[in-house]
Structures are given as C-alpha cells and as structure tokens.
Amino acid sequence: MKIIAYHVRDEELEIVEKWEKEHNVDVKIVKDQLSSENVHLAKGFDGLTTSQNKPIPNDIYEKLNSYGIKQISQRSAGYDIYDLKAASKNNIIISNVAVYSPESIAEFTLTQALMLIRKVKEIEERTNEENFSWQPEIQGRLLAEMTVGIIGTGHIGRSAAKLFNALGAKVLGYDIYPNDKAEEYLEYKESIEDVIKHSDIVSLHMPATEDNFHQFNYEMFKQFKATAYLINNARGSIVDTKDLMSALDDNLLAGAALDTYEREGAYVPRDNRETGISDDLFKAVLNHDKIMYTPHIAYYTNVSVRNIMTIGLDSTLEVIKTGDTKNRVN
Numbered sequence: 001m002k003i004i005a006y007h008v009r010d011e012e013l014e015i016v017e018k019w020e021k022e023h024n025v026d027v028k029i030v031k032d033q034l035s036s037e038n039v040h041l042a043k044g045f046d047g048l049t050t051s052q053n054k055p056i057p058n059d060i061y062e063k064l065n066s067y068g069i070k071q072i073s074q075r076s077a078g079y080d081i082y083d084l085k086a087a088s089k090n091n092i093i094i095s096n097v098a099v100y101s102p103e104s105i106a107e108f109t110l111t112q113a114l115m116l117i118r119k120v121k122e123i124e125e126r127t128n129e130e131n132f133s134w135q136p137e138i139q140g141r142l143l144a145e146m147t148v149g150i151i152g153t154g155h156i157g158r159s160a161a162k163l164f165n166a167l168g169a170k171v172l173g174y175d176i177y178p179n180d181k182a183e184e185y186l187e188y189k190e191s192i193e194d195v196i197k198h199s200d201i202v203s204l205h206m207p208a209t210e211d212n213f214h215q216f217n218y219e220m221f222k223q224f225k226a227t228a229y230l231i232n233n234a235r236g237s238i239v240d241t242k243d244l245m246s247a248l249d250d251n252l253l254a255g256a257a258l259d260t261y262e263r264e265g266a267y268v269p270r271d272n273r274e275t276g277i278s279d280d281l282f283k284a285v286l287n288h289d290k291i292m293y294t295p296h297i298a299y300y301t302n303v304s305v306r307n308i309m310t311i312g313l314d315s316t317l318e319v320i321k322t323g324d325t326k327n328r329v330n
C-alpha cells in the first residue's frame with residue numbers, strides 16, 4: 001500500500017516514519033502543496049494527504065479521479081480552500097482533522113491571560129530599559145479573584161474553562177448550543193452581553209461565521225469593564241480591529257491578546273523580515289501598547305503537530321480500506 005503526502009515539513013518527517021512502520025504502509029513525501037504542476041506525482045498511489053492553504057484548481061479533482069484516488073485528506077481543521085461540489089462530482093472525498101489538541105489552544109489562552117494580568121509585556125519593556133522599580137502600572141492581579149467569560153464552549157472553549165476553573169476563577173459562558181460537558185466548569189448566561197459585563201477576561205472560542213463578522217465592535221466594547229481584557233484565539237474576522245484599537249485608546253477595556261488578525265492571510269505563517277508588512281492596520285496592531293499579538297500559534301505544540309499528521313494519515317488509510325472516513329466533510 002502506498003500513500004503520497006504533500007506539503008510535509010521537516011519537523012513532521014519523524015512522525016511519518018513512525019506511522020509507516022506501525023501501519024506497514026509506504027509514504028512518499030512531497031515538500032510542496034498539491035498543484036497542477038505536481039499532481040501527476042500521485043499517479044500509482046492508493047491515497048493522498050496534504051495540508052493546503054493554496055486553492056486547488058478544479059481540474060485536479062478530475063485528474064485524481066482518473067488516477068483512481070478517492071480522497072484528499074486535508075491535515076487541518078479548516079477546509080474552505082476546497083470546492084466540495086467539484087470534489088464530490090469527481091468522487092473525491094474531502095476529509096479534515098477537526099479536533100487534534102484542544103488543550104494546546106486552551107493552554108495558550110491561559111498563558112495569554114496570565115501574561116495580560118501580570119503585565120508581562122510592560123515588565124519586559126521596563127526591564128529592557130533597566131527600570132527595575134515596582135510601580136502600580138505593573139502591579140498584577142490574581143486569576144482566582146477574577147471572572148472569565150468564554151464565548152463558544154466547544155472543544156477548545158470548555159478545555160480553557162476547565163483550566164481557568166482549576167485556578168479558582170469564576171467562569172461564565174455563552175454558546176448558541178450550550179452543552180452539559182462545559183457546565184462542569186462554567187455557568188451559562190443567556191447572552192454574550194451578559195457574559196461580557198461581568199467578566200474580567202473575555203476569551204473567544206467560536207467559529208467565524210457570516211453572522212459574527214465584526215461582532216466585537218465599538219458598541220460591544222462599550223459593554224466591557226474598563227479593566228477587562230479580550231483574548232481572541234478564534235478567528236480575526238470576529239473582531240473589528242479598528243474598533244478594538246479605538247476602544248483601547250478610549251479606555252473602554254484594558255488590553256487584548258490576539259492570536260488571529262482579520263487580514264493575516266498574506267503574512268501568516270511566513271517570515272516577513274525581508275518583505276515587511278504593508279498592511280497599515282496590521283502594523284498598528286503590532287505597535288499598539290495594549291495589544292499582545294501572536295501569529296496564529298495557539299495550536300502549535302508537539303502534540304498538535306503529531307496528531308494532525310497521524311489523524312491525516314489515519315483517514316487516508318481508512319478510505320483505502322473501507323471506502324469512507326468518519327472525518328469526511330463532503
């Protein structure tokens with residue numbers, strides 16, 4: 001049995017080798033993403049996995065179908081890059097890796113919360129200038145005395161709620177579909193506004209949809225406590241970045257940690273040192289005193305990298321053996 005794996009990074013090679021041995025399957029590695037130029041390499045293989053963030057022209061589905069390949073196993077949660085109708089028309093199953101390590105994102109959320117309330121960015125700046133004085137601007141607060149609001153209480157939201165709860169914070173939650181598992185760690189409120197007005201930290205963990213585009217805008221920030229913090233590890237489009245900066249400048253809230261930015265696509269994940277950033281709004285985010293920005297890195301742990309690759313290969317094998325997979329999205 002032979003699988004072809006596109007867009008494999010060096011750090012993943014060891015994981016692939018281990019999986020090959022465990023399953024007695026050969027995996028051919030291609031470093032690039034799947035494209036019209038390299039799709040012919042898939043000829044003769046039984047299955048295919050990739051991690052695309054570049055769109056796939058529709059003729060690729062036709063070609064894969066003509067090679068007898070039945071699936072593209074996408075190694076990420078997102079699959080909006082695919083034309084699911086075109087794939088289905090050509091008998092190509094698209095699968096994703098929806099859940100790989102919610103704990104990784106939850107632990108990063110906790111890290112951001114602690115960095116915000118212990119003023120780590122400010123302390124670091126002062127330390128770099130050899131200012132080692134103790135002053136109220138850098139006095140921290142205790143999580144155990146705070147209320148944390150979780151918006152979106154699915155896999156990641158409830159994992160974050162569990163951590164905050166374990167450290168003694170009161171945790172409130174809002175979800176369009178509340179679930180019993182989350183209720184172990186948080187108390188549901190009827191509306192987002194109800195959560196926000198009582199919270200010292202508001203953390204977003206819902207998917208981006210048409211309905212919540214720029215849902216966190218100036219009007220919403222008016223309902224925050226002036227001493228509260230926003231954490232956005234969900235998707236950039238949920239927050240109106242311009243409004244957030246105005247709200248921070250007008251002291252409607254105290255600070256924000258953003259792991260996502262609404263127009264990050266052109267810059268993340270990429271080394272921009274030579275080309276620079278030409279998006280003025282993004283530059284303003286990076287230079288804002290009250291914003292701690294990280295480049296969509298909340299998920300990025302050894303466990304996530306291992307699980308994404310392993311689950312991606314598992315579903316490829318599942319389709320080869322059974323003709324379908326539980327991770328199918330079309």
Ligand code: NAD
Pocket residue numbers: 077098099102105151152153154155156157174175176177205206207208209211212233234235259260296297298299300
């Ligand atoms: P999930 O599907 O398990 O949970 C999402 C929850 O949000 C569900 O309970 C759903 O009912 C709820 N929801 C949907 N729309 C809502 C709305 N408008 N308001 C309130 N709640 C709403 O998903 P998950 O695995 O917990 O992931 C959540 C999000 O985290 C993903 O959609 C993704 O955008 C983001 N994410 C970020 C990273 C990162 O590295 N920063 C990594 C993975 C996922």
